[in-house]
Amino acid sequence: MIRSVGGVRMCCLRLPYTAETLLLKPSALTFRRRRPFATSCSASAAAKKDKNEKVIVVSGPTGAGKSRLALELAKRLNGEIISADSVQVYQGLDVGSAKPTLSERQEVPHHLIDILHPSEEYSVGQFFEDARQATRDILKAGHVPIVTGGTGLYLRWFIYGKPDVPKASPEITSEVYLELAELQRNDEWEAAVQLVIKSGDPSAQFLAANDWYRLRRRLEIIKSSGSPPSAFQVPYDHFREQSDSHTAECSLGIKSSADGIQGCKSKDLDYEFICFFLSSQRLDLYRSIDFRCEDMLSGADGILSEARWLLDLGLLPNTNSATRAIGYRQAMEYLLKCREQGGWSSTSDFYAFLSEFQKASRNFAKRQMTWFRNEHIYHWINASRPLETVLSFICDAYHQQAGNLTVPESLTMKKDISNTREASELKVYRTKNRQFIRREDCSDILDWIRRTQGQPAESIC
Known part of the structure; x- marks a missing residue:
């Protein structure tokens, strides 16, 4: 079932898993090839190939509409x-990740979707390898790579490259696993962090709690190289240092620092990246996110059903990449509480969960905007502008010769809160739900919890 929330397309799919496939892990990733689509953008088929092949990147905060924009771009280009x-990347996590529908994936080839079981970890380094390989395959087929998503570190490494950190040998991987295994079984996170700090990586203290995968990886790097991860140069940092040194000489004749940095140094990258950040006024974005969270809870196959599936697999919230994800962590914690209460939930418990889900989603969007505000290669686009206008601009930007790109004022989205009125309204922002307002509005969900999470209770209050 497909819904539209504030211009954002939502997908609610049935989990395509049976009891026989719950623990099945994909062994290989296959990239599908399809016949070229017709393009409605004006471009000569015999146009001269640029020195660097072009890659479009579309990012934005959760709920901004970047997936829809990317889909329409793919059709046209x-x-x-x-x-x-x-x-x-995880199978079965469809609703909470706003995954493209099956029909959309049949219409336009998508890569790096449904490639892992939720019990598996996926690192930014693996994403770099997979995404770069997909890019090469797409370009080789004569198509246009369009990278879209809101995971900032994924996109940063994809564009600038990954640090040259040594890969651990199987022996070191096994040694590290055994060294931390008992601490993890006993839930002694702080003791494990101190072990890694004493081994030579003081920055381990800043890891998110219970991020055992990254903690193990840090210890592997130390044992493999004798140095902590911070000792290895990050390509993005090197790029920024070079860009800063060129800012003065590039500053004449440009319209913004973002254009200057991009124009001065994009030639040093592996591809000609044309990057856009789609966003809207913060208040409008927050309202859209709140409505989107409500939609994810509607119906029998919503995010609660997917969270139940994760729990039934034996996973616990906040223990790996999949269960740390916004929405899934809150839903799993809520269902665990319901199970502890014999499959019972009060309306106040449900509304507390919904409020926490919405708040976490808004905070995530705020963090995304803060992250990309410092990514100068992106051109900020106002998501409230007509889709056709935005599409035409990006198509024209793709077909034009290499050089500085200027976003028209009518399409530009300001990176910071533009006026005191908006700042004041944000301070007093309160969620106004559209579907879940009264006590009886969540009765279907509470009934579902009674049926699936424990024995029926005599009453719900």
């Missing part, structure tokens, strides 16, 4: 989409 979403 004979493109294929590479997902840069850290949750869409």
Whole structure:
């Protein structure tokens, strides 16, 4: 079932898993090839190939409409989409990740979707390898790579490259696993962090709690190289240092620092990246996110059903990449509480969960905007502008010769809060639900919890 929330397309799919396939892990990733699509953008088929092949990147905060924009771009530019979403890689996590529908994936080839079982980890380094390989395959087929998603670190490494950190040998991987295994079994996170700090990586203290995968990886790097991860140069940092040194000489004749940095240094990258960040006024974005969270809870196959599936697999919230994801973590914690209460939930418990889900989603969008505000290669586009206008501008930008790109004022989205009125309204922002307002509005969900999470209770209050 497909819904539209504030211009954002939502997908609610049935989980395509049976009891026999719950624990099945994909062994290989296959990239599908399809016949070229017709393009409605004016471009000569015999146009001279640029020195660097072009790659379009479309990002934005959750709920901004970037997936819809990328899909329409792919139709017009004979493109294929590479997902840069850290949750869409997982099978079965469809609703909470706003995964493209099956029909959309049949219409336009998508890559890096449904490639892992939720019990598996997926690193930014693996994404870099997979996404770059997909890019090469798409270009080789004569199509346009369109990378879309909101996972900032994925996109940063994809564009600038990954650090040259040594890969651990099987022996070191096994040694590290055994060294931390008992601490993980006993839930002694702080003790494990101190072990890694004493081994030579003081920055381990800043890891998110219970991020055992990244903690193990840090210890592997230390044992493999004798140095912590921070000792290895990050290509993005090197690029920024070079860009800063050129800012003065590039500043004449440009319209913004973003254009200057992009124009001065994009030639140093592996591809000609044309990057856009789609966003809207913060208040409008927050309302859209709140409505979107409500939609994800509607119907029998919503995010609660997917969270139940994760729990039935034996996974616990906040223990790996899939269960740390916004929405899934809150839903799993809520269902665990319901199970502890014999499959019972009060309306106040449900509304507390919904409020936490919405708040976490808004905070995530805020963090995304803060992250990309410092990514100067992106051109900020106002998501409230007509889709056709935005599509035409990006198509023209793709077909024009290499050089600085200027976004028209009518399409530009300001990176910061533009006026005091908006700032004041944000301070007093309160969620106004559209579907879940009264006590009886959540009765279907509470009934579902009674049926699936424990023995029926005599009453619900």
